[in-house]
Amino acid sequence: MTRFNLALRLLWRDSRSGELTILVLALIIAVTSSTAISLFADRLQRTMTTQAAEFLAxxxxxxxxxxxxxxxxxxxxxxxxxxxxxxxxxxxxxxxxxxxxxxxxxxxxxxxxxxxxxxxxxxxxxxxxxxxxxxxxxxxxxxxxxxxxxxxxxxxxxxxxxxxxxxxxxxxxxxxxxxxxxxxxxxxxxxxxxxxxxxxxxxxxxxxxxxxxxxxxxxxxxxxxxxxxxxxxxxxMDIHEDRPELGSALSRAERYLGLSSIVVILIAGVAIAMATRRYTERHFNTTAILRCLGCKQREVLWLYSCQFVVLGMLASAAGCLLGWFAQEALFHLLRGLLPAQVANPGLLAVFFGFITGMVILLGFALPPILRLKQVSPLRVLRRDLEPLPSSAWLIYGLSIGLVSVLIWRYTDDVKMTATIIGVGLAALLLLGLLVYAVLTMSRRLLPHMSLIWRFGLQGLFRNSRASVSQILAFSLTLVAMVLSFTVRTDLLDNWHKQLPEQAPNHFALNIFPDQQPAFQQELEQQQIAGSRFYPVVRGRLVEINQTPVQQVVSKDTQGENATHRELSLTWSNDLPEDNKITTGRWWQSERAGLVSVEQKLAKSLKIKVGDRLTFTVGSEQFEATVSSLRDLQWDTMKPNFYMIFSPGTLDGYPSTFITSFYLPEDRKNLLNDLIKKFPSTTILEVDLILQQFKTILTQLTAAINYLLYFALLAGFTVLFAAVYSTLDDRIYDGALMRTLGANRAFLRKTHLIEFTLLGLISGLLAILISEIILYTLYTQVMHMDYVPNIYLWGIMPLIGALFVGLAGYWGVRGVVNKSPLLVLREL
Structure with missing residues (x-):
């Protein structure tokens, strides 16, 4: 208890002196953001699940x-x-x-x-x-x-x-x-x-x-x-399989909510690591005195770890409380868009926010704390005696592992977790080495520059490792913001493209081949916008590689549902516009006997490219070889098919045609005329399903817009934590330069040049890293089209220079006002 009391006294002293302000602020914002998002995501998902249940009544x-x-x-x-x-x-x-x-x-x-x-x-x-x-x-x-x-x-x-x-x-x-x-x-x-x-x-x-x-x-x-x-x-029945157009939207929204949580966790970790680094460096002298008074290394480690545990519990509790109010405010802002009955906040989500705060704090703060136990008692006499860097790779590996577990918990997606962690770490490592090399070679430019620029750049070159860590920290923050904003924008654009204002709201089935030209001509004469006509043959999948499909399929899966009923089989020479080949190749010539399978059904039935599938149509059987697997969008309100065959495969089997088209409400009477002219054709109306889907889309769009602000708030914490992590060195350098004759305006300009360059470099690295991650996420995880954003390449470096420059200038503004005499006396 004596050592615990000493830990509390030291903690109270540091809190009164302002030593912990940035650290506590970073942790509270991190926990507030993660708790708010955790609560919001939990309530939104449970609300959407309840609303999804309404779609099944x-x-x-x-x-x-x-x-x-x-x-x-x-x-x-x-x-x-x-x-x-x-x-x-x-x-x-x-x-x-x-x-x-x-x-x-x-x-x-x-x-x-x-x-x-x-x-x-x-x-x-x-x-x-x-x-x-x-x-x-x-x-x-x-x-x-x-x-x-x-x-x-x-x-x-x-x-x-x-x-x-x-x-x-x-x-x-x-x-x-x-x-x-x-x-x-x-x-x-x-x-x-x-x-x-x-x-x-x-x-x-x-x-x-x-x-x-x-x-x-x-x-x-x-x-x-x-x-x-x-x-x-x-x-x-299940909302994801029986209403795939709604299930698809919910699945994508859940992935984005998970991505938003990832963003906050990563930013919070960076902020806490940088704030803890400054805290430990300012306690080298105190630790040296404790060592002189008889404290052993393990006692020093216990002393500071105990302080951080207490600090983490208090800050996490405060963050959970603020997070609770933040998500309540968010739901209040969205009350006009969300369902009337919103799920109540879950205490488990609050507890998870608390645990998240503790894990982030200990995972990212422990490596700097380990340096304190390495402090030598000789530092009392030799202030320049720095403790050896601890072998923190194992600890940082542990913290990355803990963060990975948290990311997996938020997203429930191992592939997305591996993508974020793996690609991000690899990119940071390579780019860190690149930045270090560029800074080292850029020293040669100093003699050819003006005095202000020379001193501004000298701040970057003096401690290259610290500059690289700051650049990477700023880059990671900007990457998180770019990912959050870009994925949100592309996700919403992707939804709206799939569901335009005049999305098809009617399906026409059972159009006989001899009636298809006349039906198409009727739609054109009435100026009704429709999709292409697909031939349809009704058949069953009975064998996979000569093994009965019942022996392959698992119970209660999409595959079981598909094999217990007739499927709509079609053929096409061209790949439908909303389909994308994920494995294999689309046929280049009219070769009979090939089939392309929807990838989720293929996964459920363990179908691979090259497998032989056996189908029955009526009393006849035929075989086809799997040439490709396709990803398709169920929420386009256009005809979609599990199986598409190459031309010539289904020749000789009776077929009809199917199409979809858009008809506004004021022209509904045309449906009766169509039925009279084509009495064998069935017209299906999907207006209500379209309306339901658009309602969900509107709600999710508004929620995603507000979630972006949490990521931005957490991002600014890193900016100030990084600035304050080097504040002590800047105070000393500023005092020394003023002693040698530099005025306040000169120091302000050098600081502005240094941080603006830091931001510019960070912006360039951020856009490069984000494009790599976005390409991997879109093509491998979210199955969306990847298109490089040229505008971001020009805007992001400027945004980085502006925000980092202003944050740095604001954070060190007090340096120039420090009395050189007082600063030098404290050394």
Whole structure:
């Protein structure tokens, strides 16, 4: 306790004298930023997961072609899970001598368990949100059903053998899926009217959806209990696979939130390392006295480590509190864009912020502290006796390992973690050696410069190692800012490019080959913008390298879902514009027998280039060799395919065509004309899905913009920590120069020249490092197109020179006012 009391007394003395100001400030900002981002990301992801659950109208959904056993429902009751059921099927409606194929959906009383329905009785501006479906005896319909069947609200609509009163128009349906029943014009009825319709008979093609919601632990328990009992035709629905256009957006947003956390961690580590270095250098003399008074090396190390642990706990606690308020303020600013119900802050995220602060502090502060135990007692007599540098490679390796674990924890992506750490360290090492070499060779220019420039550059050359460390610190800070800003901009631009204002909002299926030219001509005459027409053959994947696919696929994977149903197979001579080859080659000539596979499905089924796949179409089989794997964007609202074959492979099999096109709301009546001219064609409307996706995009865009500010705030900490790390040497040099006749204006100019050059060099290195990391991230991790940003090459060095120059000038402004006599007396 005596040594602990001594540690507290020394800590209190240093805090009163201002020795710890920069260090505490750096740690508090680091913990505040990381805690705020951790809390914000945790709440946003849980909110988005809840909102994503609204797109399924429940927390957990079982899709089945038949009714599920009563014991399953009893198990859900036992776990206190709320339950709802929906049944979807196709039915031909006939009213006023008009025919229309519609998707009928019957819903139970508690539907929807998550989210809400929107309906109206007049126009879309007067829509009302409701939390339950239609009453028995009534039907809610899509607006197009009224125009197609010449009906008005209040009229009777016959579904099968049951007459229902059309009471409302559906404008929003949370769980509208990407299948035939959901995209067809909707009729929603009560579950109590389903039997009276008489539509469902033995052998009818029907989809049942059993929906559950409740406590997360109960849901997890039910999930584990139900999975082994599902048969191959039943499955648990998931937002990432059943709504890939939404799952893709959420996955990319989660990656960016992780990247923002990485940025703050790296910047905070640099700031703390530089602040601790100055702290330890100012305590060499104190440590020498302690050694003279009998303190052993391990006692010195324990003394200072104890101080840093106490300091870290206090600063981390303060940072966690400020981080809590910061994320609350952020959610308040975004309240108009986020869902009405936002997830509550999680204490685990706060605790993780506290642990992050301690890990960053000890990981980056321990190497400089190790030098203190090397201080010799002789330093009391010889002030120039510096302690030997500790072999800190092991400690720095440990700190990098700890940071890597934190990065992995934030991103849950080993590949991204390895990319950031590996590429960053390699680039820093190589560029550090390059900068050191350039500074060494640049000494020859000093005799040819004016006096002010000579002294300004001398500040860089006098201690090349310190200058290199400062340049690398500034570079790392600027790299973090460039990465945060560039990825944010490119991510949002990429989203908007994939989803322009006139993104396709309708799909046309089952276009017969002899009708395809006429259908295309009709779209052109009506000036309707559409995508290309793709031929479609329905088939199944049955074998991989002559091994039945059921022996290869894992349960509850994308591959299992794909192999238990027919796939839409197509062929093309050219690679679709939104597809990108990741492995293998696209065919250069019309050679039959080749297939290109979507890469996520290929990973799930362990398919590689060169494998032989066997398909069945009807009663016939054929084989194809995998020539390439493709990455594709599901959120473009254009036709996408798991399998694309080379021309000639599917010749002889019956096919139809599919396309997508954009049609504004005020021209919806043209759909009825298309159906009449091409009665065999099915028109699917995806307006609501498009609206849902744009809503998520708007929310994520706003959140990403605000997250950028946290990274910038942490970045400025490094600037001042780096400046103050050399403040003592500058005070001595300034006193010596003023003693020799230099005035204050001369010193200010030399400082401005030195820091501006530091910033200029740091800006050049930052843009070089960031371009290397961006290229690796985009091409290997985020699967985005990489385009070098020419403007940043011109702007970043200027920004570095401006910010580092001003920060340095401001930080050392007091140096020129120090009395030379007082400074020299203290030596």
């Amino acid at each position: 429940a927390d957990l959904v079982i899709a089945s072609p038949t009714l599920i056993p009563e014991t399953w429902l009893a198990k859900a009751d036992q776990l206190n899970l709320a339950q709802a059921q929906t049944v979807e099927f196709s039915s031909v409606l006939m009213e006023n001598d008009e025919l229309l194929l519609a998707g009928v959906k019957s819903v139970s009383d508690l539907y929807p368990l998550r989210g809400y329905l929107k309906t109206t009785t007049s126009d879309y501006l007067a829509e009302t949100s409701v939390d339950k479906g239609p009453e028995p005896g009534t039907a809610w319909v899509d607006k197009r059903i009224l125009s197609a069947l010449k009906l008005n609200l209040g009229d009777a609509l016959t579904v099968g053998e049951k007459k229902l009163t059309v009471s409302r128009i559906i404008t929003y349906e949370p769980d509208k899926r990407g299948d035939f029943y959901s995209f067809s014009p909707r009729v929603m009825i009560s579950r109590q009217d389903l039997k009276a319709t008489g539509v469902i008979q033995p052998g009818s093609h029907v989809h049942y959806f059993f929906q559950f919601s409740g406590d997360s632990k109960a849901l997890s328990q039910f999930n584990r209990w139900i999975k082994p009992r599902l048969n191959p035709s039943q499955r648990l």
